[in-house]
Amino acid sequence: MKRCVGIDFGTSNSMIAVCREGGGIDIISSESGKRYLPSVIYFKNENEAVIGDNAKSMQLLESEHTIANIKRYMGTDMLFPLYGRGYRAEELASLIFRKLKKSFVDYCGETEADAVVTVPAYFDHYQREAVRSAAENAGFNVLRLLNEPTSAALFYNNIGKNTGDVCMVFDLGGGTLDISLIEMNEDCCKVLYTGGSTEIGGVDFDVAVAEYFIENFRRQHDIDLKSDPIAYQQLLFQAEKAKMELSSLNEVNLVVPYITVTKKGALHFKETITRETFDAITSSLTKGIRNIIENLLESNGLKTDDIAKVLPVGGASRIHSVRRLVSDIFADKVRKDMNPEEAVVSGAAVNAAMISGVIKDKVFYDVTSHNLGVEDDNGNFEVILRKNEVYPVEFSMIFTTPELERKNITVHVLQDMAKSSLNIGNSLEENPEHFASLGRFSVELDENDESEPLIDISFMIDESGIINVKAKDVHTGKETDFTLRLKIENEILDTLEIF
Ligand SMILES: Nc1ncnc2c1ncn2[C@@H]1O[C@H](COP(=O)(O)OP(=O)(O)OP(=O)(O)O)[C@@H](O)[C@H]1O
Ligand SMILES: [Mg+2]
Known part of the structure; x- marks a missing residue:
């Protein structure tokens, strides 16, 4: 019998995991020894593509040959030009799945695998279809696409956290926001309602902060760094660094020496950004998130009291203003006993084990996210x-x-x-x-x-x-x-x- 793996194809990072006979979950490491593979593709030339950490390092110098955030373009007709050829999003995504497949083959020596692949609950038909075709093209036999928040809930339930209450999975990843209200019982997870956006994610916070840096630099030096792809990519990296460090610090200093050269000599980029400034720059995003939570509760006749627990999922749920927003609404119901980055892939492995019979007597029901x-x-x-x-x-x-x-x-x-x-x-x-x-x-x-x-x-x-x-x-x-x-x-x- 083929093994059944769980795959989380993420906007920023992708992961693959299997459930062992005894029920434990193995997250399969990438070639560089990490538990996740950056979802970045670099075309070295027309015949060679590099995926993951090495591709991410090339993002700075060869942005025209590097593609990140491909998940955001799934289901669209957009063509990405690379060495004179146009590639569709699902075609580029299939390269990420192929790289995951390589890690799987290295892990167990088997060349064939069934797969449960997660997708944002908020994905529509063609976005889902694009993910499925990408995974199948890479040689995975896709048994089902599983909604990401549902997947996190299956994992949480499987580690014995069932209560019979309604939980809210709040999943803010690199590129998408999914919120699902799920009734958890020992042997059954039942999704009741779902809402979200495929236009709010961690990368949007980076873009907002980078725009702020660009505006400041323009004011100081009358130079537009956005028109220089290398400088702009550097600012995006600095913006992400600021966002991540502000999750634990009140203030961060950022420096990029020699960001540009003028007739008068080299200019350096130097900024100090506080939590307060970060919050102001990204307030439209946090407001959007708040509106989606409130709309989901209100339109289904629910109050915050009806929610017993909130499970934060996705790396961007660590952003301090996002955490504060969620705890403003739900106070001490927000749980911290689950790794936000690994819950989705672990749940996919749990579902894979349910399908292949390794985990027995558990079921779940999911609901559609669009009319x-x-x-x-x-x-x-x-x-x-x-x-x-x-x-x-x-x-x-x-x-x-x-x-x-x-x-x-x-x-x-x-x-x-x-x-x-x-x-x-x-x-x-x-x-x-x-x-x-x-x-x-x-x-x-x-x-x-x-x-x-x-x-x-x-x-x-x-x-x-x-x-x-x-x-x-x-x-x-x-x-x-x-x-x-x-x-x-x-x-x-x-x-x-x-x-
Ligand atoms: N400590 C942190 N503070 C703030 N943001 C963080 C932190 N760690 C990671 N992030 C952000 O989390 C995002 C990546 O999270 P994750 O790996 O869960 O996303 P993904 O699964 O690839 O995306 P999606 O689920 O939307 O497709 C990035 O935007 C990253 O900058
Ligand atoms: Mg994710």
């Missing part, structure tokens, strides 16, 4: 399946058209609240970016049939949160399958050597 719907005749979003619905789930609806002369029925399927659970509204015209289009499905009608056209469209959300659509002509019984799957077909990837 699923169709575009109506007025260009508005019409919900057909509300969010927070337990999945897997299957349901169908009959569609028709009033004009008999029409030759086909087209149904535009969408998910709403794209990117953030605060993106509420039903007009596609006013806020097109609040909707993720899954496709326009067209069914040809029988021109000779005079009766009212009736098309039965069924929607299936599988255990990975991935949607499949089927249509059936009620009169003729003819079925059409609409594929919403992504397949990586770039043969260049197979010729790349991975280091």
Whole structure:
């Protein structure tokens, strides 16, 4: 039997773990001996890609050949140009999965593996599909995609922390915010509600601080450091350093000698940043986080008293203003007995063990994070399946058209609240970016049939949160399958050597 691994593909760092027979979890170290692999890809030339720590070191000098935060682009059509070729996000992500696969092979000598791969609960259909195709392209047989906060909860529950209470998993990673309310029982975790944003993460704090540095430098020297890629990358690194050190210190000093050269000589970058300044610079982000927490509670009729415990997950949950915000709302309910960076991958390994039978008699239920719907005749979003619905789930609806002369029925399927659970509204015209289009499905009608056209469209959300659509002509019984799957077909990837 193949081993089943747990994989946390992160915006900043990726991890792979397995659950041993006795239930203990092994986090598999990367080549450089660390328990995590930085999710950074560096193209040394057109045939060689370096992944992880060594790629991160090249980010500074060769930013045009280095790609970080690729998870943020999953499910988009963006092309990344590298040595004259364009790569899609899932193709680049597959290189990270290949590197994890190498660590797995080094760890146990086996070349095949089933996998549970985690995704932000807030990922929509195509973002999920992009992750799955990247993992499969790297040779993992993906058994399911598991929502990251649910994964952390499975781990927490498995180390005997079950109480029968409702816990809030607060997961702020490098690139995403996921908040899930989960009822924990000894043998069952039940996700009740979920909310979040794929536009708030640790990197956004770095960008805000770097912008502040750039503005200060411009004021002092009338020089725009942003137009110099090396200087800008240095400032992003300094911003991240400041953010991390301010988690434990009140004030930090930052220096980059020779950040730029002018006619009058070299200039150095020197800043002192306090917690107070950091808070002011990043206040729109903390406000966004607060709004998402409050909206999740309010829209589901809950009060802070209904939450028994808060589990902080993700490296960015360590940011001092974020910690303060969470403890302002939930006081002493915030737990510190779980490693925020390792909980997600450990939970994925627990789920892998549940699937392969190593862990028995435990179950969990998860819920959808977006409303699923169709575009109506007025260009508005019409919900057909509300969010927070337990999945897997299957349901169908009959569609028709009033004009008999029409030759086909087209149904535009969408998910709403794209990117953030605060993106509420039903007009596609006013806020097109609040909707993720899954496709326009067209069914040809029988021109000779005079009766009212009736098309039965069924929607299936599988255990990975991935949607499949089927249509059936009620009169003729003819079925059409609409594929919403992504397949990586770039043969260049197979010729790349991975280091
Ligand atoms: N001590 C710290 N204080 C503040 N921030 C920190 C600290 N340690 C790590 N971080 C931040 O945490 C983020 C990375 O966290 P993590 O590894 O959990 O993210 P990820 O899993 O890669 O991202 P995501 O889950 O969003 O895809 C980075 O933005 C990093 O700067
Ligand atoms: Mg994460």
